Amino acid sequence: MCQLCSERQSAGTKSFQVVPGRDCFVCEGTLDDIPKMAEAATRRLRPYEFKTFAVGVTLPEGVQEREDELRSMLRLKGYETVKSQIARLVAGRISEATHRRVDKANPDVSVLADFGRRETMASSKPVFYYGRYTKPPGVAQRRTLCDACRGRGCTECKWTGFKVVPSVEGGLRKKIGRLVGSEKMIFTWLGSEDEDSKVFPPGRPFVVEIKGPKKRRLVGKFRSRVGGGLVSVSSGRMLPSKPVRIPSFRFETRIRATAASRVPPEGISDLHARFHKTAVTFDRPGSRPAIKTVYRVRARARGRTLLIDAELDGGLPVKRFVNGELVSPSVSEVLKTEVSCRSFDICRVREIGAFRFAEITWDKEKN
Numbered sequence: 046m047c048q049l050c051s052e053r054q055s056a057g058t059k060s061f062q063v064v065p066g067r068d069c070f071v072c073e074g075t076l077d078d079i080p081k082m083a084e085a086a087t088r089r090l091r092p093y094e095f096k097t098f099a100v101g102v103t104l105p106e107g108v109q110e111r112e113d114e115l116r117s118m119l120r121l122k123g124y125e126t127v128k129s130q131i132a133r134l135v136a137g138r139i140s141e142a143t144h145r146r147v148d149k150a151n152p153d154v155s156v157l158a159d160f161g162r163r164e165t166m167a168s169s170k171p172v173f174y175y176g177r178y179t180k181p182p183g184v185a186q187r188r189t190l191c192d193a194c195r196g197r198g199c200t201e202c203k204w205t206g207f208k209v210v211p212s213v214e215g216g217l218r219k220k221i222g223r224l225v226g227s228e229k230m231i232f233t234w235l236g237s238e239d240e241d242s243k244v245f246p247p248g249r250p251f252v253v254e255i256k257g258p259k260k261r262r263l264v265g266k267f268r269s270r271v272g273g274g275l276v277s278v279s280s281g282r283m284l285p286s287k288p289v290r291i292p293s294f295r296f297e298t299r300i301r302a303t304a305a306s307r308v309p310p311e312g313i314s315d316l317h318a319r320f321h322k323t324a325v326t327f328d329r330p331g332s333r334p335a336i337k338t339v340y341r342v343r344a345r346a347r348g349r350t351l352l353i354d355a356e357l358d359g360g361l362p363v364k365r366f367v368n369g370e371l372v373s374p375s376v377s378e379v380l381k382t383e384v385s386c387r388s389f390d391i392c393r394v395r396e397i398g399a400f401r402f403a404e405i406t407w408d409k410e411k412n
Contacts, residue, residue: 049076050112053130054121071112071127075105075160079131083138086156086165090143092226093169094260097148098156100136102128105161131160153261171256172225173288174263176281177248177394178213181274185212185240187232211272217253220269226259235294235394236359243390248279250394252288290401294359295340297393302353302367302376305383308346312380316344319379320355327361328371337361342376351376351384354392363389 046054047069051061066077090098104127112127135158136147154169191202198204207215214232222228235250265281320342327335337358344353353376357366367386369375377384
């Protein structure tokens, strides 16, 4: 066997004839490639920002089996397997070159050294970012699937699978992608609004999981031009791991509505009196009814036109609260006339409670 394979079997005793690597019964020269593969792995890691790393190894066919056969036949315990030895030696060289430490349990990046194919691959652990966005009217919150291809990609959607319309998600994907080196993202929004809604500062909270990032930090403030306006992100911070629970929230909204008949002053007074920390029922089809709170309503009327400022629990649809569809009591119900919501803006979103995070784990096969 070669020197390394011989030492590995008997903890350093000279029990075997040492031969050049290519003549080694166990590795057939595989261990001779350690310096070259470690150098290739180090180059593969250069684009990544990381503090910790781990090394995985794939061996040529037969190497592990020959070592198992040898140890069984000669009743050798061995203090290390050929695979773990190679991984340790490669990791040591990478650590020396990059001045980064090995962390097998929770590495920022993982490198796979395939000694059979003489290839190296690298992947990084996801990062999680919290921020608040503001947006102008005319920009949707989320991307929507292309009607023509339903996400498969076609000429109409320019092979993206999504409608070519301005959205917060689309703008943030491009901007964040340029900043961290990945466009693989999953967004979680604390509520939603209409495409025609304006979101005022301090903005609506969101969390984004960024998969396979090159950089592991993201600035706290940035802007992205979307359509003819700007989507701005502020209050940004990196989260320690994936949230398993996000805060509930309440929001302040300004609603522009139209009534079927003229609204008298006493109707406005009724709205103010009826909605003060008032529980309303939202009958969700296919789910249990949700009990939400309307904290306050202030309204002004000019003829049939209404301007309503309201503070509501998150998850209570603004338009349904106005027109009374599946929500009771509602603005229409209190005014005893049909009222429709023309548009609404998000003036403020307030988080209730805190994030709860999962234990830090990483399945590199899925990332």
